[in-house]
Amino acid sequence: MAIGDIITRVDAPTKTTGQAIYANDVNLRGQLYAAFVGATVPSGRIVSIDPAAALAIPGVVRVLTEADMPRPAPSFADLYVPPLATRHIPLQGLEIAHEGEPVAMVLAETLEAAEAGARAVDVVYDAAAFTDPALAEPVDPDPGRGDYSFLDIAEFEKGDAAAAIAAAPVRIARTYTQPSRHSNPMEPCAVIAEWSGGRVTIHDTIQHVAALQGVITGVFGLEMDQVHVRSIHCGGGFGPKGFIWPHQILVPMAARVVGRPVKLALTRAEMYALVGMQPHMVQEVELGADENGRLLGISHIASNETGVTEDYIEFSTVPSRTYYACDAIYNRQYIRRGNVTLPTYQRSPAEGPGSWALGSAMDELARELDMDPLDLRLANYADVEPSSGEPWSSKMLREAYEMGAERFGWRNRPAGGTRDGHWRLGYGMADSSQGTQRYGSSARVRLRADGTAVVESSFSDIGTGSATVMRQIAADILGLDESAVSSREGDSVLPEAGPTWASATVISTGTAVHRAATEVRGRLARLAGWPADAVGVENGALTHEGEARPIRDILAEAGVSEVSGDGTFTPNGGEFSDAGPEGFPSRVFGVIFVEVAVDPELGLLRLRRATGVYSAGRIINPRTARSQMTGGIIWGWGMAAMEQSRLDPVLGRWLSKDLAGVAIPTNADIPELDVAFVDEFDERSGPLGAKGIGELGATGVAAAVANAVYDAIGLRVRELPITPEKILAG
Amino acid sequence: MKITSPKVSRRSLLRGSAAAAAASLAHARQVSAQNAPEESAFEAWIDLRLTVNGQAHALTVEPRVTLLDALRERMQLTGTKKGCNRGECGACTVLMDGRRVNSCLVLAASAEGRKITTIEGLADGDTPHPVQRAFAEADAFQCGFCTSGQIMSAMACIEEGHTGSPEEIREWMSGNLCRCSAYPQITAAVAAAAEELG
Numbered sequence: 001m002a003i004g005d006i007i008t009r010v011d012a013p014t015k016t017t018g019q020a021i022y023a024n025d026v027n028l029r030g031q032l033y034a035a036f037v038g039a040t041v042p043s044g045r046i047v048s049i050d051p052a053a054a055l056a057i058p059g060v061v062r063v064l065t066e067a068d069m070p071r072p073a074p075s076f077a078d079l080y081v082p083p084l085a086t087r088h089i090p091l092q093g094l095e096i097a098h099e100g101e102p103v104a105m106v107l108a109e110t111l112e113a114a115e116a117g118a119r120a121v122d123v124v125y126d127a128a129a130f131t132d133p134a135l136a137e138p139v140d141p142d143p144g145r146g147d148y149s150f151l152d153i154a155e156f157e158k159g160d161a162a163a164a165i166a167a168a169p170v171r172i173a174r175t176y177t178q179p180s181r182h183s184n185p186m187e188p189c190a191v192i193a194e195w196s197g198g199r200v201t202i203h204d205t206i207q208h209v210a211a212l213q214g215v216i217t218g219v220f221g222l223e224m225d226q227v228h229v230r231s232i233h234c235g236g237g238f239g240p241k242g243f244i245w246p247h248q249i250l251v252p253m254a255a256r257v258v259g260r261p262v263k264l265a266l267t268r269a270e271m272y273a274l275v276g277m278q279p280h281m282v283q284e285v286e287l288g289a290d291e292n293g294r295l296l297g298i299s300h301i302a303s304n305e306t307g308v309t310e311d312y313i314e315f316s317t318v319p320s321r322t323y324y325a326c327d328a329i330y331n332r333q334y335i336r337r338g339n340v341t342l343p344t345y346q347r348s349p350a351e352g353p354g355s356w357a358l359g360s361a362m363d364e365l366a367r368e369l370d371m372d373p374l375d376l377r378l379a380n381y382a383d384v385e386p387s388s389g390e391p392w393s394s395k396m397l398r399e400a401y402e403m404g405a406e407r408f409g410w411r412n413r414p415a416g417g418t419r420d421g422h423w424r425l426g427y428g429m430a431d432s433s434q435g436t437q438r439y440g441s442s443a444r445v446r447l448r449a450d451g452t453a454v455v456e457s458s459f460s461d462i463g464t465g466s467a468t469v470m471r472q473i474a475a476d477i478l479g480l481d482e483s484a485v486s487s488r489e490g491d492s493v494l495p496e497a498g499p500t501w502a503s504a505t506v507i508s509t510g511t512a513v514h515r516a517a518t519e520v521r522g523r524l525a526r527l528a529g530w531p532a533d534a535v536g537v538e539n540g541a542l543t544h545e546g547e548a549r550p551i552r553d554i555l556a557e558a559g560v561s562e563v564s565g566d567g568t569f570t571p572n573g574g575e576f577s578d579a580g581p582e583g584f585p586s587r588v589f590g591v592i593f594v595e596v597a598v599d600p601e602l603g604l605l606r607l608r609r610a611t612g613v614y615s616a617g618r619i620i621n622p623r624t625a626r627s628q629m630t631g632g633i634i635w636g637w638g639m640a641a642m643e644q645s646r647l648d649p650v651l652g653r654w655l656s657k658d659l660a661g662v663a664i665p666t667n668a669d670i671p672e673l674d675v676a677f678v679d680e681f682d683e684r685s686g687p688l689g690a691k692g693i694g695e696l697g698a699t700g701v702a703a704a705v706a707n708a709v710y711d712a713i714g715l716r717v718r719e720l721p722i723t724p725e726k727i728l729a730g
Numbered sequence: 731m732k733i734t735s736p737k738v739s740r741r742s743l744l745r746g747s748a749a750a751a752a753a754s755l756a757h758a759r760q761v762s763a764q765n766a767p768e769e770s771a772f773e774a775w776i777d778l779r780l781t782v783n784g785q786a787h788a789l790t791v792e793p794r795v796t797l798l799d800a801l802r803e804r805m806q807l808t809g810t811k812k813g814c815n816r817g818e819c820g821a822c823t824v825l826m827d828g829r830r831v832n833s834c835l836v837l838a839a840s841a842e843g844r845k846i847t848t849i850e851g852l853a854d855g856d857t858p859h860p861v862q863r864a865f866a867e868a869d870a871f872q873c874g875f876c877t878s879g880q881i882m883s884a885m886a887c888i889e890e891g892h893t894g895s896p897e898e899i900r901e902w903m904s905g906n907l908c909r910c911s912a913y914p915q916i917t918a919a920v921a922a923a924a925e926e927l928g
Binding site for chain 1: 773792794795799802803806807808809810811812813814815816818819821848849850852853858862863865866867869871872873874875876877878881896899900901903904906907908909910911912913914915916917
């Protein structure tokens with residue numbers, strides 16, 4: 001099995017038979033079921049809580065309020081936000097920051113009793129006026145309110161963008177908005193915690209095992225070896241399982257208070273209240289260009305909603321300083337505070353919203369110039385990274401454009417507005433691109449006397465195929481068959497891996513696995529008496545100058561039962577994370593072409609076909625990679641045409657906290673999708689030549705769809721999602 | 731089914747059955763709190779025999795327990811997943827007498843005497859069912875959380891004969907949401923399995 005081979009997902013046998021154990025599938029002896037009582041007001045103060053009716057329900061054991069809960073240890077103050085999603089922990093005081101925030105926690109012998117108990121708790125509130133963040137004044141983020149401000153830059157200036165745009169012969173200035181949007185992984189968040197002798201074991205469903213372990217040590221004043229975190233399977237991440245949310249702290253607290261294991265699974269409605277969403281955004285984009293379409297100036301000013309406790313920033317201006325060659329660029333990020341759950345980074349962060357605004361504006365500019373939108377991209381192709389002027393680590397976007405246009409038939413597409421019955425056809429395209437993030441990671445590879453190997457690392461496979469590709473990397477280096485390599489992951493007792501978010505797993509943990517396996521191969525060579533840098537592997541054998549010796553024989557002759565190697569990936573400067581190799585800015589690139597059909601009389605919008613072609617470094621497993629990209633494109637379609645969460649302007653709560661009132665793509669919405677990768681090896685990204693693809697597919701799609709709608713019926717929609725009433729209003 | 735409660739009749743939920751079973755109050759419990767409103771004092775227990783994957787299970791549950799929670803929390807059959815608990819996502823799909831149902835919308839009590847098939851009941855020992863194999867081969871899942879429901883739904887979709895075209899499969903598989911969005915692969919898996927099963 002080699003890197004680049006098509007491998008069936010290694011968790012197929014357990015996931016297709018119901019044997020894969022997720023957090024909510026864990027049951028512990030003596031466990032209590034927990035259910036939250038959520039605040040019914042979006043702002044205000046708890047006056048009183050009467051648990052009597054709940055306690056009268058058979059099976060209800062305890063009703064915990066802020067008076068019952070321990071306070072965090074002093075070390076809590078040392079934690080950063082993130083990995084804490086928010087420092088505002090409910091059941092620690094009486095103030096309400098948003099609707100749905102837990103005000104009490106009912107513990108019961110059965111799930112039904114806990115849920116009934118939660119309904120029976122009588123809470124009196126002193127409600128205060130609330131702020132709808134969509135209507136709030138944009139203000140500068142305050143670096144003292146959480147640490148999100150330090151994750152990127154809130155203001156960027158290169159040249160004089162305002163002057164360049166003012167002097168440009170062709171100009172457009174537009175505002176693009178998008179709604180709050182919840183990720184709704186199919187698996188609701190779930191956690192079960194058990195204390196034993198001052199140590200706590202937590203089964204959770206998270207994108208970063210080490211983050212929860214670190215946060216829990218901080219909350220309870222423990223050492224790392226006193227906190228055991230397991231997240232063996234995660235039923236979809238998409239963002240809200242990335243950082244650590246209050247329920248993940250409250251459950252271990254409750255378990256400690258009652259001295260029994262406590263199990264909690266959020267309801268679907270609580271997924272709207274207790275974990276974050278992609279924020280409502282307003283983005284103003286101004287472009288100035290010469291008659292040939294060359295960009296003279298870009299201005300991109302964005303504001304996003306945030307909660308009242310911390311300033312979360314959705315860095316959507318990133319595309320404007322990284323996608324196109326331009327000498328004058330201005331970016332600014334504002335926030336709008338209100339009584340909502342703190343937003344979070346959701347597929348796809350920053351470039352997801354940013355590519356919607358910039359990709360739409362570029363299409364509007366192309367129309368203004370009477371240029372093909374693909375030619376406008378080519379006229380502004382960024383051969384070096386625009387914000388720094390430094391060379392890319394690798395970029396083959398021209399090849400992607402060419403391949404994509406060819407596969408889609410872009411250059412000979414029918415005229416926009418061509419009819420198919422009552423449908424009007426439209427064609428649109430946009431750039432897909434996402435920045436690289438790398439996180440410190442470690443891994444161990446153990447080669448055993450029977451010729452099998454195991455990869456050990458605490459990475460989380462949230463469905464992205466990490467376990468599959470990590471085994472594949474080790475098998476490639478050791479020359480083993482896929483069936484001979486297993487893995488252990490998602491457990492804090494294993495070597496620490498970085499998070500599964502920001503497309504970071506392969507480039508970070510994958511590099512660590514590569515190095516660990518290479519270390520093993522070197523040790524094997526030394527056992528065989530061959531130089532480590534001159535051996536090869538083939539079919540379970542080590543080779544050197546035409547000679548081959550089975551790995552099993554080498555181990556047997558040396559009398560060792562196992563050869564183990566450790567590998568690490570350390571970001572630049574030994575930091576927790578970086579954005580790619582020093583001096584060589586790193587991104588993944590691509591292009592998305594779509595054909596839509598619009599029924600202008602009924603307001604209907606349908607996706608007919610899509611082609612995405614990507615320049616993303618070396619692809620480890622084309623099968624899992626393809627699924628990543630089609631999944632991303634479908635996420636983009638949901639963003640473009642369906643998904644929105646609306647805050648009730650009177651009551652300050654989400655209008656629909658479910659999967660019925662909030663539309664997300666279903667099977668019937670999605671045609672066959674065409675995906676391809678440019679053959680590429682990014683030698684600067686690490687020994688794998690790979691980068692990350694998880695966030696890439698969902699970027700650009702919303703813009704491509706909006707551009708195709710314009711092509712079909714001449715209506716420019718600048719407010720997502722593109723729902724029937726907007727088409728009918730046009 | 732045996733109903734054992736002194737109080738079930740108040741909400742008339744199971745009035746007839748309760749009267750019939752009134753002689754047998756083996757599991758009656760005294761509700762203690764004097765101030766408790768009548769609403770929360772409701773308590774009843776029923777003895778059920780459920781046939782799941784060909785095996786008989788005896789359990790004693792409250793009438794409000796859903797088939798989904800009975801499978802997951804009482805019978806340790808956790809392959810069936812709870813995604814929304816209100817019939818919107820399909821993650822809890824099982825077969826009841828061969829028809830697909832959202833087990834979160836079925837009371838366990840109403841499943842007595844029915845033949846229930848869950849994801850754990852498809853494989854023949856270590857040999858996966860052709861539908862399970864088709865999902866693996868088509869890469870028709872990512873996180874795997876909706877997969878049990880998708881596969882159970884696919885079983886019924888094929889049995890119903892709704893596999894005449896990709897469009898028909900997409901329509902008839904749309905009760906099962908997949909947020910990883912493996913829809914094209916799911917459609918391909920159902921088509922492949924339908925062909926194999928003839």
